[in-house]
Amino acid sequence: MSVLILGGGIIGLSIAYQLARLGKSCTLIEAGIPGQEASAAAGGMIGPQMEAHEPGPLLELGLLSRKLWPTFVAQLEKDAQMPVELRRFGAIRVALEPSQAKELEQTAQWQKAQGLRLELLDTHEARALEPALSPGVLKALHFPEDLQVDSPALLRALLAATLNLGVTIQRKKAQAIVERQGRVIGAMVEGQQLEAEHVVVAMGAWSSLLQGLPLPAQSIYPYRGQMVEVEGPRPLFRHFIMATGAYAIPRTDGRVTLGSTMENVGFNKSNTPQGLGHILSMAQNYCPQLGTATFLRCFAGLRPATTDTLPLLSKTPQGLVLATGHFRNGIALAPITAQLVAELVCGKTPSFDLRPFCHTRFANTPT
Numbered sequence: 001m002s003v004l005i006l007g008g009g010i011i012g013l014s015i016a017y018q019l020a021r022l023g024k025s026c027t028l029i030e031a032g033i034p035g036q037e038a039s040a041a042a043g044g045m046i047g048p049q050m051e052a053h054e055p056g057p058l059l060e061l062g063l064l065s066r067k068l069w070p071t072f073v074a075q076l077e078k079d080a081q082m083p084v085e086l087r088r089f090g091a092i093r094v095a096l097e098p099s100q101a102k103e104l105e106q107t108a109q110w111q112k113a114q115g116l117r118l119e120l121l122d123t124h125e126a127r128a129l130e131p132a133l134s135p136g137v138l139k140a141l142h143f144p145e146d147l148q149v150d151s152p153a154l155l156r157a158l159l160a161a162t163l164n165l166g167v168t169i170q171r172k173k174a175q176a177i178v179e180r181q182g183r184v185i186g187a188m189v190e191g192q193q194l195e196a197e198h199v200v201v202a203m204g205a206w207s208s209l210l211q212g213l214p215l216p217a218q219s220i221y222p223y224r225g226q227m228v229e230v231e232g233p234r235p236l237f238r239h240f241i242m243a244t245g246a247y248a249i250p251r252t253d254g255r256v257t258l259g260s261t262m263e264n265v266g267f268n269k270s271n272t273p274q275g276l277g278h279i280l281s282m283a284q285n286y287c288p289q290l291g292t293a294t295f296l297r298c299f300a301g302l303r304p305a306t307t308d309t310l311p312l313l314s315k316t317p318q319g320l321v322l323a324t325g326h327f328r329n330g331i332a333l334a335p336i337t338a339q340l341v342a343e344l345v346c347g348k349t350p351s352f353d354l355r356p357f358c359h360t361r362f363a364n365t366p367t
Contacts, residue, residue: 004196007203008034018338020165035155041301046147057356065336080157085150177212222302230293246282
């Protein structure tokens with residue numbers, strides 16, 4: 001069974017890895033260096049609880065993926081023969097204003113009603129857990145089961161593992177879906193028609209540029225996120241920290257990744273003084289010590305957004321598999337996406353209800 005995977009970010013690589021482990025013959029098409037677009041700029045948060053603002057299918061999918069992460073990493077390390085840093089210290093969401101504190105209280109209430117683990121902390125309790133937090137933190141939520149991963153290490157391991165398992169990678173640009181007699185049979189790749197039994201679209205923000213995609217225009221679009229990396233003399237945090245509009249992700253060597261902006265500016269990955277100023281200003285609000293850290297670099301990535309912020313996970317009647325539009329959750333949802341796509345490719349009933357993520361939810365979409 002041959003599978004053509006269009007897109008080599010975290011989602012495409014994870015799908016190729018999963019299918020290759022099942023013995024499928026896979027070819028992955030990626031115009032750039034695999035894993036070096038939005039995935040490389042990702043912070044590596046696996047925080048379905050911390051990111052959630054309400055119950056729903058996205059939270060349920062995220063919780064299931066979080067459960068898969070330890071096994072996913074353990075197997076990946078064996079297949080890649082290199083380490084992947086999965087940190088299990090949890091996450092903390094902080095409130096710096098009374099309205100934000102009220103929102104945290106409401107989040108604690110509904111998540112506890114869902115049977116999820118978390119702790120609502122006052123200022124002293126939050127600073128006892130993370131002393132570098134500002135005294136201006138009014139309240140905090142501690143999510144002990146959320147995780148974080150070193151994104152560059154993860155992507156290096158995924159690329160190595162897929163190659164070790166025999167996946168073919170072509171550094172070329174996918175241009176269009178090819179159909180014959182009402183069935184998807186392959187794709188046009190730089191003027192050459194490549195045929196396969198199954199075609200998977202995992203091109204992230206670039207999915208919208210693929211001709212023949214059965215979606216209305218602008219269903220998927222790029223959303224820029226600017227990031228800053230700084231370094232202190234010692235690690236400031238163990239948990240990753242989220243404030244309204246900002247976050248800090250610690251690394252074991254003292255580096256801290258700060259993010260992020262949310263900008264609908266098309267395919268523009270530039271850093272701007274305004275964006276970087278916002279990130280650095282917010283960082284000092286919840287952790288004053290970040291203001292004296294050493295600036296290392298700034299960078300940006302293009303998240304694949306959808307008009308309703310939910311990913312696309314479905315199979316069309318023509319046999320095309322869609323696995324794109326993960327927005328802020330590409331890293332977090334990689335293991336469950338790979339598992340579900342493998343089930344779709346192998347003709348199995350998906351182990352999770354994919355109806356909320358089906359392409360037919362968009363108006364004027366062919367069924």
